[in-house]
Amino acid sequence: MASSTVENYLKHVLLLSAGGDGLVSMGALAGALAVVPGTATTMVKALADGGLVEHRPRHGVRLTAAGRRLALGVLRKHRLVETFLVNVLKMDWAAVHAEAEQLEHAISDDVLDRLDALLGHPATDPHGDPIPSRQGQLDSQVYATLATCVADKTLRVVRVTDQSAEFLQFVDQTGLLPGTALRVASRNLAAGLVTLKRPGARPLALSLAAAGNILVAPAR
Amino acid sequence: MASSTVENYLKHVLLLSAGGDGLVSMGALAGALAVVPGTATTMVKALADGGLVEHRPRHGVRLTAAGRRLALGVLRKHRLVETFLVNVLKMDWAAVHAEAEQLEHAISDDVLDRLDALLGHPATDPHGDPIPSRQGQLDSQVYATLATCVADKTLRVVRVTDQSAEFLQFVDQTGLLPGTALRVASRNLAAGLVTLKRPGARPLALSLAAAGNILVAPAR
DNA sequence: AGATTTATTTTGACTACTCAAAATAGGCCG
DNA sequence: CGGCCTATTTTGAGTAGTCAAAATAAATCT
Ligand SMILES: [Mn+2]
Ligand SMILES: [Mn+2]
Ligand SMILES: [Mn+2]
Ligand SMILES: [Mn+2]
Numbered sequence: 171m172a173s174s175t176v177e178n179y180l181k182h183v184l185l186l187s188a189g190g191d192g193l194v195s196m197g198a199l200a201g202a203l204a205v206v207p208g209t210a211t212t213m214v215k216a217l218a219d220g221g222l223v224e225h226r227p228r229h230g231v232r233l234t235a236a237g238r239r240l241a242l243g244v245l246r247k248h249r250l251v252e253t254f255l256v257n258v259l260k261m262d263w264a265a266v267h268a269e270a271e272q273l274e275h276a277i278s279d280d281v282l283d284r285l286d287a288l289l290g291h292p293a294t295d296p297h298g299d300p301i302p303s304r305q306g307q308l309d310s311q312v313y314a315t316l317a318t319c320v321a322d323k324t325l326r327v328v329r330v331t332d333q334s335a336e337f338l339q340f341v342d343q344t345g346l347l348p349g350t351a352l353r354v355a356s357r358n359l360a361a362g363l364v365t366l367k368r369p370g371a372r373p374l375a376l377s378l379a380a381a382g383n384i385l386v387a388p389a390r
Numbered sequence: 391m392a393s394s395t396v397e398n399y400l401k402h403v404l405l406l407s408a409g410g411d412g413l414v415s416m417g418a419l420a421g422a423l424a425v426v427p428g429t430a431t432t433m434v435k436a437l438a439d440g441g442l443v444e445h446r447p448r449h450g451v452r453l454t455a456a457g458r459r460l461a462l463g464v465l466r467k468h469r470l471v472e473t474f475l476v477n478v479l480k481m482d483w484a485a486v487h488a489e490a491e492q493l494e495h496a497i498s499d500d501v502l503d504r505l506d507a508l509l510g511h512p513a514t515d516p517h518g519d520p521i522p523s524r525q526g527q528l529d530s531q532v533y534a535t536l537a538t539c540v541a542d543k544t545l546r547v548v549r550v551t552d553q554s555a556e557f558l559q560f561v562d563q564t565g566l567l568p569g570t571a572l573r574v575a576s577r578n579l580a581a582g583l584v585t586l587k588r589p590g591a592r593p594l595a596l597s598l599a600a601a602g603n604i605l606v607a608p609a610r
Numbered sequence: 611a612g613a614t615t616t617a618t619t620t621t622g623a624c625t626a627c628t629c630a631a632a633a634t635a636g637g638c639c640g
Numbered sequence: 641c642g643g644c645c646t647a648t649t650t651t652g653a654g655t656a657g658t659c660a661a662a663a664t665a666a667a668t669c670t
Contacts, residue, residue, distance in 0.1 A: 175657065196618060209658055211619055216656085228618060228665065259504040269498055276496035278489055284479040395627070416648060429628055431649055436626085448635065448648060 174275040177244045178203060179213055180222060181274075183233050184241035188310075193230035239306055246302040247282055248274040249295035254285050256296040263296045264338035297338070298329030298348040298385065316364055316381035321354040329385040337383065344374060351389055394495040397464045398423060399433055400442060401494075403453050404461035408530075413450035459526055466522040467502055468494040469515035474505050476516040483516045484558035517558070518549030518568040518605065536584055536601035541574040549605040557603065564594055571609055 172180075182202040186194040200210035218225040222237035233241060251273045255266040277285075283304070286292075293309070294300050300309035313328055314320075327350045330341055341347065345368070352368040357378075364381040366374045392400075402422040406414040420430035438445040442457035453461060468490045475486040497505075503524070506512075513529070514520050520529035533548055534540075547570045550561055561567065565588070572588040577598075584601040586594045 173656080197616095205657090206659055207618060208620075208660085213657075215619095255501065259501065259508065261500070261504065265500070269501060272496040272498075273493075276492040278492075280481070280485070281475065281479065281489060284481065288479065393626080417646095425627090426629055427648060428630085428650075433627075435649095 172240060175213070176217065176220075176222070177240070177275055179210075179217060180233065180237050180241040181244045181248070183223060183231055184238065184245060187232065193226065193232055195230050199231065242302040242306045242308060243279075244274050245308075246304075247277050249299055249301040250282060250285050250289065250292070251277065252295045252297070253289050253292050253301070257289060257292075263342060264335040266296065267333045267335075267338075294329070294348070296348075297331075297333070298327070299331075313385035313387055316354060316366070316376065316384045316386060317357075317378045318382070319354060319386050321357060324351060324353050324389040325386040326351050326389050327384055328387045330383060331385065332383040337380070340380075341384070345371065346374075346384060352386075392460060395433070396437065396440075396442070397460070397495055399430075399437060400453065400457050400461040401464045401468070403443060403451055404458065404465060407452065413446065413452055415450050419451065462522040462526045462528060463499075464494050465528075466524075467497050469519055469521040470502060470505050470509065470512075471497065472515045472517070473509050473512050473521070477509060477512075483562060484555040486516065487553045487555075487558075514549070514568070516568075517551075517553070518547070519551075533605035533607055536574060536586070536596065536604045536606060537577075537598045538602075539574060539606050541577060544571060544573050544609040545606040546571050546609045547604055548607045550603060551605065552603040557600070560600075561604070565591065566594075566604060572606075 179199070182199060183194050186198050186202060196207050196210050196214070199214070200207045203210065205213075214223060214225050214231050217223045217231075217237070221234055222240065223231045223233055225231050248270045251270040252263075252266045255261045255269055256263050261269070286304070292301060300311075302308045319325060327346055327348050329348060330338065330346075332338075346352075346366075350368065352366050354364060355367045355373060356365045357363070359378075362378045364376045364378060366376060368374070399419070402419060403414050406418050406422060416427050416430050416434070419434070420427040423430065425433075434443060434445050434451050437443045437451075437457070441454055442460065444452045444454055446452075471490040471493045472483075472486045475481045475489055476483050481489070506524075512521060520531075522528045539545060547566055547568050549568060550558065550566075552558075566572075566586075570588065572586050575585045575587045575593060577584050579598075582598045584596045584598060586596060588594070
């Protein structure tokens with residue numbers, strides 16, 4: 171049985187290798203796990219011994235097939251737990267990430283399957299993050315962000331990347347939850363500002379940095 | 391934050407001090423936690439340093455007020471989680487103990503309160519074990535067992551002590567779940583046998599040892 | 611190319627928890 | 641009381657995970 175520590179390392183390697191060339195730097199990994207770089211190095215060597223990652227010294231880490239399978243399992247637990255906490259227990263969507271961080275290591279596969287059924291086999295969690303399938307398929311569709319999308323076309327929010335409670339609170343307050351329809355009214359690169367229009371709501375201004383954390387797709 | 395290990399030690403001291411003079415022997419504690427006695431001694435000394443137990447060397451351990459408060463919190467989580475798993479996720483009541491053993495350490499107080507509300511503030515878990523209140527009140531009512539109760543009076547099962555999957559499976563199969571009405575038809579001390587009658591069901595024989603794990607009260 | 615900056619790895623040390631096996635203290639029995 | 645049996649404690653050692661700080665390699669900049 172993999173320890174919580176091992177599960178967290180693998181999950182973060184998976185998350186960090188999403189963009190980029192698939193090789194995760196030690197610095198990034200250590201940062202994500204809130205440990206000093208030396209600790210990450212030591213741990214990664216142990217994981218490599220266990221056949222869960224491939225370590226290219228001085229360059230980075232990458233998951234092996236076994237490591238990826240495990241990481242996807244943890245991610246599935248994390249996101250299904252978040253969905254349960256929001257949909258069934260009605261928790262604040264900004265609080266569930268911290269909860270799921272613990273619960274993802276304590277839930278059995280049996281309980282997971284039952285939660286999945288109870289929730290109606292959701293495809294995404296409350297933040298729009300895709301939930302890996304039972305077989306380990308992860309939707310990797312690339313979306314535009316409010317910082318990069320076309321202007322003046324009607325779009326809908328599909329996902330909010332940035333797990334921080336403050337940002338999620340802000341998104342909730344201003345009503346930019348996944349599913350919301352909107353369009354980019356204007357974008358000022360120099361000022362780093364994006365202005366949004368939503369039907370029946372007042373215009374909203376957003377920094378480019380913030381806008382980059384909100385993924386959108388053409389309104390269906 | 392108390393580690394899972396600490397929480398398990400405290401919970402088992404609480405459980406083991408239920409009967410007896412309140413002083414739990416190292417042997418009993420070590421056995422319950424599946425560690426060697428020396429490990430329990432070491433750990434208990436650490437807990438005593440932390441003010442969670444009182445250690446009378448060579449005699450036993452007892453919870454302090456702080457330790458008891460913590461232990462009751464863990465027990466509450468354990469039993470509410472079991473209730474959730476059975477009532478909401480429809481899991482087999484023989485399987486939930488092992489699940490709850492992990493989840494009791496991963497659930498926050500906020501999630502716990504919401505589960506409690508979702509379940510309608512139950513007083514007992516699926517096995518009839520009393521759930522400590524939010525304020526730390528634990529019902530300590532003493533019940534008769536099928537091995538000790540009066541014969542030929544109608545009773546109802548209130549609780550099944552013995553967490554083992556095999557025994558719980560047996561109880562489930564033979565329909566002796568908490569709530570069931572029955573009476574002791576005969577009891578043969580020499581043979582160590584108890585015979586039960588239930589309305590509309592065939593008589594059932596049980597060893598005295600097994601009967602001792604089924605608690606009953608007068609039918610209301 | 612040589613020097614400097616920066617990321618990574620190594621080393622030594624620490625905490626929490628555990629076991630095996632030897633030492634010891636209590637309780638009990640004659 | 642004195643000896644024996646048994647539970648408990650002590651001692652020495654090991655695993656998993658972590659940090660601080662020194663050593664090293666890679667990348668970048670004259
Ligand atoms: Mn986690
Ligand atoms: Mn999420
Ligand atoms: Mn436990
Ligand atoms: Mn129970």
